[in-house]
Amino acid sequence: MTVLAHGVGARHDLPLPLDLVLQGAAVALLASFLALGLLWTKPRFDAAEPAPDRDWWPVRLLVAVGLVLVPAAAWPHLVFVLVWVGVPVLSMLFGPVWRVLNPLRVAARVTLGRAYPERLGHWPAALGLLAFTWVELVSPDALPWFLVAHAVVNVAGGVVFGRTWFERADGFEVFSTLLGRLSPLRGNPFRALVATPVRPGLVAVVAVLLGSTAFDSIGSTPAWERLSVPDTAGLVAAVALVAGSYLLACRSFGGQLAHSMVPIVAGYVVAHYFSLLAVEGQRGVALLFGHTGFTPDDTLAAPVLVASVQLGAVLAGHLLAVVSAHDRALRLLPANRHLTGQVPLLVLMVGYTSGGLALLFAG
Amino acid sequence: MKTVHALLLALLVLAGCSSGPEAAPPAAGPLVLDLSVDHASPQRVEAVRGQAVELTVTSEQPVDVHVHGVDVLAKAESGKPAVLKFTVDRTGTYDVEAHPDTLLVQLVVR
Numbered sequence: 142m143t144v145l146a147h148g149v150g151a152r153h154d155l156p157l158p159l160d161l162v163l164q165g166a167a168v169a170l171l172a173s174f175l176a177l178g179l180l181w182t183k184p185r186f187d188a189a190e191p192a193p194d195r196d197w198w199p200v201r202l203l204v205a206v207g208l209v210l211v212p213a214a215a216w217p218h219l220v221f222v223l224v225w226v227g228v229p230v231l232s233m234l235f236g237p238v239w240r241v242l243n244p245l246r247v248a249a250r251v252t253l254g255r256a257y258p259e260r261l262g263h264w265p266a267a268l269g270l271l272a273f274t275w276v277e278l279v280s281p282d283a284l285p286w287f288l289v290a291h292a293v294v295n296v297a298g299g300v301v302f303g304r305t306w307f308e309r310a311d312g313f314e315v316f317s318t319l320l321g322r323l324s325p326l327r328g329n330p331f332r333a334l335v336a337t338p339v340r341p342g343l344v345a346v347v348a349v350l351l352g353s354t355a356f357d358s359i360g361s362t363p364a365w366e367r368l369s370v371p372d373t374a375g376l377v378a379a380v381a382l383v384a385g386s387y388l389l390a391c392r393s394f395g396g397q398l399a400h401s402m403v404p405i406v407a408g409y410v411v412a413h414y415f416s417l418l419a420v421e422g423q424r425g426v427a428l429l430f431g432h433t434g435f436t437p438d439d440t441l442a443a444p445v446l447v448a449s450v451q452l453g454a455v456l457a458g459h460l461l462a463v464v465s466a467h468d469r470a471l472r473l474l475p476a477n478r479h480l481t482g483q484v485p486l487l488v489l490m491v492g493y494t495s496g497g498l499a500l501l502f503a504g
Numbered sequence: 505m506k507t508v509h510a511l512l513l514a515l516l517v518l519a520g521c522s523s524g525p526e527a528a529p530p531a532a533g534p535l536v537l538d539l540s541v542d543h544a545s546p547q548r549v550e551a552v553r554g555q556a557v558e559l560t561v562t563s564e565q566p567v568d569v570h571v572h573g574v575d576v577l578a579k580a581e582s583g584k585p586a587v588l589k590f591t592v593d594r595t596g597t598y599d600v601e602a603h604p605d606t607l608l609v610q611l612v613v614r
Contacts, residue, residue, distance in 0.1 A: 362548075
């Protein structure tokens with residue numbers, strides 16, 4: 142089985158040069174342990190949940206009407222590029238945009254108003270995201286089936302549980318809201334991050350997001366093809382590896398530090414998908430307007446630019462994650478373990494970052 | 505944090521130097537590869553931008569062979585290998601596949 146790059150792509154990026162990978166990993170390692178020694182010793186960021194947006198349901202209605210007019214040929218680009226990559230990038234910049242755009246959220250207007258079970262937490266979102274990444278990376282032809290199932294499940298959830306369903310159980314909205322906490326336009330991102338409610342399944346959501354991106358790199362290498370392991374097994378193993386290593390390093394905290402992984406997720410999303418969004422995003426927009434023969438301008442996919450963006454995004458995500466985890470750990474750890482208690486998490490983050498860079502080299 | 509900033513800056517400068525825009529050297533000869541669909545053992549093969557590529561693909565079953573990102577397509581069948589000749593003008597990583605999804609080789613064009 143060959144992984145079709147990101148569901149739609151044709152050409153992928155050049156592998157990141159090895160010297161950049163090694164330098165990047167060294168900087169991440171050095172910066173992390175410097176931060177441990179140099180950063181503040183008393184917690185500094187109080188949780189501040191960004192103010193919710195006004196409920197603009199006419200926007201959703203407009204999107205819903207617009208979807209009817211989307212040409213059949215444009216759907217893969219619309220979903221795999223504009224929604225799956227464009228929405229997270231917009232969320233990082235402007236806040237949780239998917240809750241504003243999601244046409245299915247209209248369903249919450251005619252709700253039965255049942256209480257959403259606390260125990261479910263973000264588990265449905267994690268499963269939904271895993272299903273979507275399976276479609277994206279293993280079987281893009283299954284996209285129509287996924288979309289129908291996604292619509293049915295979310296309309297049903299919205300009707301039964303109302304808005305809470307979308308806030309906790311819709312993978313796309315949970316993803317967009319998590320990344321939206323990084324938006325500099327909505328107050329201090331560190332305060333927004335630490336305000337992330339720790340619900341069951343939060344770690345699973347983060348593991349699916351990181352693990353699937355990692356598998357995207359692994360799965361497109363010839364070495365993976367030669368192994369002849371089913372892609373589904375590879376995807377699940379990558380997610381399990383991320384979840385397992387997090388739980389091992391943070392076993393005393395559980396999900397209390399999961400929010401600090403969000404910048405790492407964001408860094409990987411940008412590193413991985415930058416050229417796809419820049420080039421295939423143009424084609425996606427052209428397809429929406431029915432132009433099938435459009436040739437995108439690929440100035441933004443120049444190797445030097447792509448390598449710089451990849452390295453910059455991964456390292457920036459790493460640094461934000463380290464600062465965010467440091468501040469939270471000061472609150473969670475007893476004073477005499479402030480330094481030593483952070484080491485496993487730092488090692489984990491350096492591992493994720495070096496691993497991510499290595500994958501950009503390999504894949 | 506100052507140290508960190510300085511390090512980061514140094515890194516970005518290094519990044520800029522080590523992967524600066526390289527003028528595509530005049531391609532040596534064409535890149536010639538013989539591939540088999542039945543015994544696919546995909547590798548990564550380096551090529552230079554503008555270099556001619558000639559692929560000969562044998563297969564026992566009739567299959568379509570194509571290069572993702574390059575508009576070339578050829579049919580291979582028993583006793584009649586597919587021959588694909590093309591040049592790649594853009595840098596990037598390109599998958600050569602037999603339909604539906606057998607990876608034959610990955611061209612890394614720099």
